[in-house]
Amino acid sequence: MVFSSFVFIVLFLPVTIVGFWLLSTLGHGLSKIWLCLTSLFFYGWWDIEWVPVLLLSVTFNYLIGHAIISRANADRSTGGLLLAGVLTNLGALIYYKYLFSVMQLFGAETLMPMPRGLPLGISFFTFTQMAFLVDVSQGFRERYSPINYLLFVTFFPHLIAGPIVHHRDLMPQFEDDKNYCFQPTEFAVGLVIFSIGLAKKTLIADNVGRVADQILDLGRVSTHIAWVGVLAYSMQLYFDFSGYSDMAIGLARLFGIKFPINFASPYKSLSIIEFWQRWHITLTRFLTSYLYNPIALRLVRRRATAGQATSKRASQTVSGFLELIALPTLITMLIAGIWHGAGLQFVIFGALHGFYISVNHAWRTFGRKTSWRLPQFAKTIASGALVYLCVIIAQIFFRAHSAGDAIAVLSDMFFVHAISERSCWTGLVTCAQSISLPSLPLPEPVVSPLDLLVVAGSMVIAWLAPNTQQIMANYDPVLDLGRRIEGSYIKAQLSSGWAVAFGVILFLGLFSIRDGQPFIYFQF
Incomplete structure (x- = not known):
């Protein structure tokens, strides 16, 4: 499911938006959970086998980040935790993205289990979370709830190919009340x-x-x-x-x-x-x-x-x-x-x-x-x-x-x-x-x-x-x-004339979808 497909534009996106607005009337937590679930569904549409890999990465980095914040707030060293977090992320990236090519280069691809493929977007969500770990070790030490962190990493507009977002840019916006109601502009x-x-x-x-x-x-x-x-x-x-x-x-x-x-x-x-x-x-x-x-x-x-x-x-x-x-x-x-x-x-x-x-x-x-x-x-x-x-x-x-x-x-x-x-x-x-x-x-x-x-x-x-x-x-x-x-x-x-022009652009874009x-x- 890509952004430029009918299944995304006609089915996934409207259901996600309407569900988000409806659940927002019941509570922001429910609407966040809804966005997390729909984002995971979006990711799993490509290959559901990689959803556990994504969730394991999110869980590991949240726990490491939480531990770094706790130690930093207690004036204790965080260098070891940061190093462990960065090396683990790099290890996962190397295993899925580079190991087969390196082993194949030496004719040793049969010596150990190789990944079946490359988890979609692994470079982007890995870099995003590595930046989070470095940032919290350098002073950004506000505690975040698990659901906020999960949404920060998996939010479907940036999950597959970026942009590479910083938690300090995104997480405050998830807490802004005005974003949980329909804003026409x-x-x-x-x-x-x-x-x-x-x-x-x-x-x-x-x-x-x-x-x-x-x-x-x-x-x-x-x-x-x-x-x-x-x-x-x-x-x-x-x-x-x-x-x-x-x-x-x-x-x-x-x-x-x-x-x-x-x-x-x-x-x-x-x-x-x-x-x-x-x-x-x-x-x-x-x-x-x-x-x-x-x-x-x-x-x-x-x-x-x-x-x-x-x-x-x-x-x-x-x-x-x-x-x-x-x-x-x-x-x-x-x-x-x-x-x-x-x-x-x-x-x-x-x-x-x-x-x-x-x-x-x-x-x-x-x-x-x-x-x-x-x-x-x-x-x-x-x-x-x-x-x-x-x-x-x-x-x-x-x-x-x-x-x-x-x-x-x-x-x-x-x-x-x-x-x-x-x-x-x-x-x-x-x-x-x-x-x-x-x-x-x-x-x-x-x-x-x-x-x-x-x-x-x-x-x-x-x-x-x-x-x-x-x-x-x-x-x-x-x-x-x-x-x-x-x-x-x-x-x-945002005027009627411009609305017509952009409507034509949208129609031509939809008409040209392959x-x-x-x-x-x-x-x-």
Whole structure:
């Protein structure tokens, strides 16, 4: 059951909302229990076998968190409990997500019982709860009831693919009395945001995804066709995740709950650092707070112990930059890549972004401060194009089934299959040929003018249209919106004219539904 399916929209969602409002008249506790049960039903719809795994994870982390709070309030050490909690969560994640791949690599997959599959959303609900444990160990020590904690983790709009929420953002909202009665404005705003996300998914992502699949799943293709396939996938991933984020935010808003912003037109970024401030924002926040900062702090302390400088000026030397900025960046992004999957392609994906961000920081630190003799619009276009090129190269590894498949696509994109017959090309070309499919003659999938129009149209929307948060800026659509609404030239109003427009968008989104099309991030 995905958000963009009829069974969810026509059956699950109305029953859940009506039941929540009716039970709220009898008591907030009953309505919370109802949301917990419906969320577990939503999760179990995929595979009921994984519901006990989810419940065991929630129970374990609640008990550990409760114990940490109790010891902290008694001025006793919590380090051992925190370490045990984090290691247990990581152990579960490794067992279900990575163990089979590692054992298979060494030919030892028969030596111990392997998991039957991957519990849906395990990365997201594990990261959410690890953040909870770290936070309560660092001072967020208010006690929470078991039902509040269960609802915080399992609330269905964010359970499968985020956003990665913090308990301090969500739990206070579950205690707000106004969220337990029908709020027309909140419901309307939620419905509008959900409708926009649905249209992004069914009208754009699924259609450009069809183009990407028919090209990139074929194998070796000619250069111009490879570029069409890669550009189509970049639009599929963009609108698939943007649509999911909108739908999750809209669904939560139907219940009066605000989620943090998670997606803010990342392809409009003019640097790779800005890209990660706009793409999967809650994951970036998690990686920064719980990986990058602790790693950087540990390196600073190590330098201080060795008597080396740790000031900002020290990071502006080559050795200081490499140790204090580049190293924690590379480690963090490698872990981020591995978080997405166990294959070498995900390691390369993370390493590429770690390299990109390090180069971006190096340019800011050591780059020449002279201004380019170019008009500002030309600088903007050049910067945006460079960022987009770097992003889509990494996305090739993100999509590929193996590193070899990704290199085969790159060789098609950059003429390697055409020039590799020349004796002057060795090294990379030889490597690409050795793990790729045979070269020319290359098959040509049928890419119709309509397919090209769909891809081009999606690119125009991605770069020129305002995002959902900008459109709905008058209604405070998300937490932490900040400056991301600046520059919007379309701001919706809850009026009859806008109601008609959004009704058309909802109808087109519903009309375009193809059941069985999961979101890309569901695999993580």
